[in-house]
Structures are given as structure tokens and as C-alpha cells.
Amino acid sequence: MTRIIIPGAAGRMGRLLVTAVASSDDCTLAGATEYAQSPFLGQDAGVIAGVGELGVKLENNLTDSMLANADAIIDFSTGDVVANAKRAVAAGLSIVIGKTALTDADKAALHELADNGAKIVQTYNYSVGVNLLFYLSGIAGKLLSDDFDMEIIEAHHNQKKDAPSGTAVRLAEVLCEAAGRTREDLIYGREGIPGARTHREIGIHAIRGGDIVGDHTVLFAGNGERVELTHKASSRMTFAKGAVRAVRWLATAAPGYYDMQDVLGIR
Secondary structure, X not given: OEEEEEEOOOOHHHHHHHHHHHOOOOEEEEEEEOOOOOOOOOOEHXXXXXXOOOOOEEEOOOOHHHHHXXXXXXXXXXXXXXXXXXXXXXXXXXXXXXXXXXXXXXHXXXXXXXXXXXXXXXXXXXXXXXHHHHHHHHXXXXXXXXXXXXXXXXXXXXXXXXXXXXXXXXXXHHHHHHXXXXXXXXXXOOOOOOOOOOOOOEEEXXXXXXXXXXXXXXXXXXXXXXXXXXXXXXXXXXHHHHHHHHHHHHOOOOOEEEOHHHHHOOO
8 A cells, every 4th residue: 555645635635635545445645734723633634535534633744753654745735845845755755746836946956856866746737638638739839830829728716826827837838848939938918909929929828717627728820720729627636636646656666757747658
């Protein structure tokens, strides 16, 4: 059994991760944390997630004893992901990271950990379908970018704090890599009189409303035709199951910094 710790286990994604681990035949919950003022501290993580008692109480930090009795950490929390990763690496754990608002400094620190022997999977979206969208967008970007304009449209629920979504950011990176564009070519929304669209632009547009789980479309618009690649998520459980799949894959992977393209074997 792979023993997994989940920071932020009482949050929306944390509860789904607990559920995904609890429903797995080869994984077990080894620890769960929440922020220091959480009203859920001391309660059973399984009860909070709605799957019954698991015998794991929510604690306010990663303790030495918790880390000593675990194999991996799945961190989708809004806390200090890098600090959690450093604690996990020191204890010999593999790490799966789902936080979307990572800074360049965060990524550099995680890469440094991987260069020094850590096993890390970090991506903006753990859905198998979204990662297929990344793959197909890269192919389409190479084939179509000379004659087609490229735009990214994403939609999420009205409680999402960051924009654009991490998935949209990754889609922009994929298109830049495929089409030879740079960050300077990215346009975040348009208003006023920005002038005619330049061919090098990649537009990124964020919609927020209701309970939309996550929709992403990559639009390739040419003269007389257009191609649209779209993924729509109807349940966040797809992200939780993908994260557990990543943990399983890391168990036999060499040290390194990976994403779901590696996990799925479609890089």
C-alpha cells in the first residue's frame, strides 16, 4: 500500500483527494493537515470527506512522525508548497503538486529539489483529458500556426481566485513552444481600441461564473475555417484520481521533475 499525506485535507480538493485515496485498492491515507486556525483540526479526515472514519486526524502541520510513516504527499493546498516539498524530500517522500499559482521562484526551488534526487510531479491539471488537450494543442500549434490565429478561452466557477487558470497558462506555454512564440506575444483579454490583431498574438480570456468546474478551448481561426479543441470537466474527482495515478507512477520513476505528460507516456 502506498501511504499518502494530504495537506489542506478539509478543503474542496482536499476532501476529493481523501476520497480518491480511500477508494483506492493500493493506497492509504497516512496523514492530513489544515491551517492552524481551521475548525476541522482534530477531526477525522475521512469523516470530513464523507467516506467514514479513516483513523487519521487533521493536524496543523507536517510532523516528523507523519512523514516517517508515509511514501508520498499530494499537495493541492494554498499553503507553502515549497516548504512542504522540502520537508517531504528530506523524509524521502515523492511529491505530487497541484497548486496552480506557483511563482517562477517556486518552480526554480522545486526543480532544484528534483536535481538533487527528489521525485516530483507538478502540473496545472491532473485530468487525463486535459493532458490529451495539451498534447493535441501542441500538434495543432505546429501544423496551423503559420496560417491560423490562436486564442485560449477558459471558464471556471465564481469562487476561483486566480486568472487565467493554470491550465490556460500551460496551454499558452504549449502553443508558444509549438509555434515559436514568447511570453511577449501573450495578450490577456482586450478592451478599448487595441488595434488590429497581430498574427503573433496568442489571446487568453478568462470567464468566471456559477459552478463551472473547468472548461478550456483552444481556438485556431483561419480564413474560411477554424479548428476548436475543447475539454469540459463536470467533476473535480477527475483531478483527484489523476493525482493518485501520478503517485503510483512515481513509485517506480527515477528522480526528476515530471508532469502528467510523463505519467501518461505522451510527451
